[in-house]
Amino acid sequence: MADDRHTEEMEAPGVFVLSLIFLAVFIVIWLAHLKWLMDIWGVQ
Amino acid sequence: MANQDFRICSESGLKVYKNAETLIKWNVIAALATLAVGGLMALLVALTRWPSVHLLGLTEYYRFLTAHGVDALLAWILFFEMALVYFASTVVLGTRFRGVVVGWISFALMLIGGALINVIIIMGRADVMFTSYAPLKADPLYYLGVILFAVGALIGFIMFFVNVVYAKRDGGFKRSLPLGSFGLAAASIIGVLTLAHGAGIFIPAFLWSLDFIGYIDPSAYRLVFWGLGHSSQQINVCAMVAVWYMTSAFVVGGKPVNEKLSRTAFVLYILFINLASEHHLLVDPVLSTWHKIVNTSYMMHLAVLASMIHAFAIPASIEVALRKQGFRSGLFEWFKKAPWGNPAFAAVALSILLFGFLGGITGVIFGTEQFNIIRHNTFAITGHFHGTVVAGTTIAFMGFTYLLIPCIFKRQLIWKGFAQIQPYLYAVGVAMLSIGMMSAGAFGVPRRHYDITFSGAPFSFTFDPAIDMFMSMMGVGALLAVAGGVLFILIGFGSMIWGKEVK
Amino acid sequence: MEETGKSTGPIPGWQKFMDNIFLLLALGVVIPTLIYTVWGLWEIMNIPRLPIVP
Numbered sequence: 001m002a003d004d005r006h007t008e009e010m011e012a013p014g015v016f017v018l019s020l021i022f023l024a025v026f027i028v029i030w031l032a033h034l035k036w037l038m039d040i041w042g043v044q
Numbered sequence: 045m046a047n048q049d050f051r052i053c054s055e056s057g058l059k060v061y062k063n064a065e066t067l068i069k070w071n072v073i074a075a076l077a078t079l080a081v082g083g084l085m086a087l088l089v090a091l092t093r094w095p096s097v098h099l100l101g102l103t104e105y106y107r108f109l110t111a112h113g114v115d116a117l118l119a120w121i122l123f124f125e126m127a128l129v130y131f132a133s134t135v136v137l138g139t140r141f142r143g144v145v146v147g148w149i150s151f152a153l154m155l156i157g158g159a160l161i162n163v164i165i166i167m168g169r170a171d172v173m174f175t176s177y178a179p180l181k182a183d184p185l186y187y188l189g190v191i192l193f194a195v196g197a198l199i200g201f202i203m204f205f206v207n208v209v210y211a212k213r214d215g216g217f218k219r220s221l222p223l224g225s226f227g228l229a230a231a232s233i234i235g236v237l238t239l240a241h242g243a244g245i246f247i248p249a250f251l252w253s254l255d256f257i258g259y260i261d262p263s264a265y266r267l268v269f270w271g272l273g274h275s276s277q278q279i280n281v282c283a284m285v286a287v288w289y290m291t292s293a294f295v296v297g298g299k300p301v302n303e304k305l306s307r308t309a310f311v312l313y314i315l316f317i318n319l320a321s322e323h324h325l326l327v328d329p330v331l332s333t334w335h336k337i338v339n340t341s342y343m344m345h346l347a348v349l350a351s352m353i354h355a356f357a358i359p360a361s362i363e364v365a366l367r368k369q370g371f372r373s374g375l376f377e378w379f380k381k382a383p384w385g386n387p388a389f390a391a392v393a394l395s396i397l398l399f400g401f402l403g404g405i406t407g408v409i410f411g412t413e414q415f416n417i418i419r420h421n422t423f424a425i426t427g428h429f430h431g432t433v434v435a436g437t438t439i440a441f442m443g444f445t446y447l448l449i450p451c452i453f454k455r456q457l458i459w460k461g462f463a464q465i466q467p468y469l470y471a472v473g474v475a476m477l478s479i480g481m482m483s484a485g486a487f488g489v490p491r492r493h494y495d496i497t498f499s500g501a502p503f504s505f506t507f508d509p510a511i512d513m514f515m516s517m518m519g520v521g522a523l524l525a526v527a528g529g530v531l532f533i534l535i536g537f538g539s540m541i542w543g544k545e546v547k
Numbered sequence: 548m549e550e551t552g553k554s555t556g557p558i559p560g561w562q563k564f565m566d567n568i569f570l571l572l573a574l575g576v577v578i579p580t581l582i583y584t585v586w587g588l589w590e591i592m593n594i595p596r597l598p599i600v601p
Contacts, residue, residue: 011301011360012359012361012364012367017375018359018379019356026401040510205568219562219566226565230575233568233571233572234575236572237575237580241584261591264591267583268584311571314571314574314575315575315578315579318575318583319579319582321583330590332590338582339582
């Protein structure tokens with residue numbers, strides 16, 4: 001039962017990889033956006 | 045047995061009863077008509093906010109902005125949701141519509157209420173924005189129009205439950221509703237909560253406008269209003285997600301990868317998403333920090349967890365379905381070979397992408413107390429909700445219309461080439477609009493503001509020159525989006541009237 | 548759209564809960580109304596009034 005689950009193939013590997021890519025892109029954009037906001041607000 | 049009249053839809057294999065079909069059709073027609081009006085108002089308002097154009101005069105701007113809010117946010121969406129809940133409780137289950145007369149009463153109330161609201165606004169007797177915050181007082185007929193519309197919609201949601209009960213009895217489903225219908229059940233549940241709050245605020249406001257009540261406390265008004273106002277957006281989220289699942293099922297044969305997870309996510313929406321109404325009140329001094337933090341940080345993130353679940357579950361279901369169809373080579377063959385030329389599929393994909401990145405994430409961010417004080421009443425808020433309601437819900441509903449036209453209207457689409465590009469055109473336009481607004485808002489550009497140059501004011505103020513680029517981005521985005529919207533309306537109505545009949 | 552999963556055997560409790568849309572309706576109306584609306588109105592009503600100076 002539990003063993004079967006471990007040997008099964010991942011059903012949606014493409015979406016899994018896409019989600020990792022999006023996570024990475026999101027973190028980059030978020031940090032860049034944060035830096036931009038700090039610049040325009042003059043945060044030291 | 046009364047009215048056994050049904051046919052089998054050749055596109056989906058679903059059983060379509062005539063009485064359900066007619067009700068769904070007319071709600072879709074009303075939805076597209078109000079979208080057209082709301083879209084026209086959008087064009088006029090956007091061309092006014094674009095400082096280089098500044099089209100309308102002062103009074104017209106606020107007037108048409110009120111109309112835009114009512115038609116684009118309430119009327120288009122709720123008419124389409126009536127079509128969706130009727131579809132999900134009859135056609136999806138293969139049963140007929142029970143209580144047809146009540147369905148038509150609901151439609152009539154919504155039509156009369158909607159028309160009344162629009163007429164009163166255009167007559168200049170309700171320049172109060174769609175929020176109509178006390179102490180701004182509109183003509184009593186405005187509040188009456190809203191009450192009629194809301195009662196009509198409430199009846200529609202109740203008919204969903206009635207039809208589901210009868211469908212179960214008639215063998216339309218055995219134990220569990222199909223997932224799309226379950227999503228629309230979640231929408232209907234939130235709909236009941238929403239419209240109960242609507243009654244709770246618009247009936248006193250109506251009586252106040254007639255001077256039967258002397259005073260309405262503004263903070264209490266805001267609290268209860270947003271119980272109507274934001275909860276109605278959560279109806280849209282549930283309906284949109286249900287459309288995502290149903291489109292995946294109809295277009296590529298997608299099945300949910302984990303029913304339990306997807307359904308639990310809808311239950312999280314039901315229990316917790318309504319509390320995001322609070323984020324409209326974060327800047328109000330009257331509520332305690334506890335009320336604010338519990339209702340935003342704690343509760344809202346449970347609901348956002350649900351969105352995260354759906355955001356990955358649906359693409360996963362599409363991938364599994366396409367892999368079953370044979371697109372198994374490598375990680376992304378399914379993605380490249382997905383039916384991007386099918387406007388319904390494209391619309392749903394764009395809706396998921398834009399709702400997630402533009403609308404949903406900014407909603408969570410702006411809904412925290414620390415961030416909200418900086419963003420409140422800026423154009424960034426407008427950018428957020430155009431990312432959710434327009435880039436998310438509206439695009440998804442447009443996509444689903446492309447499925448309803450052959451299935452319910454029994455017509456093929458006209459201008460198929462244009463239909464293929466329409467979702468992309470609209471999506472690019474709305475994305476630019478939303479990002480332009482949010483960026484301008486970061487510099488403090490206010491929302492609902494006629495003239496940010498403050499010309500004629502006794503003081504002067506200039507924004508950072510960067511905003512010119514963002515406001516132009518908003519303007520250009522608006523033009524593209526309106527072009528996409530016009531195309532949708534023409535293809536929609538054109539197909540209904542002149543499309544080749546589907547046997 | 549057909550129902551997925553035609554397994555036999557006892558229905559899990561969580562599935563029974565989710566199948567009961569009227570229970571979900573009750574919870575979905577009561578819980579947000581209490582935590583958001585009722586609590587909020589209670590707070591607003593308990594704001595001390597300013598004394599009116601004649």
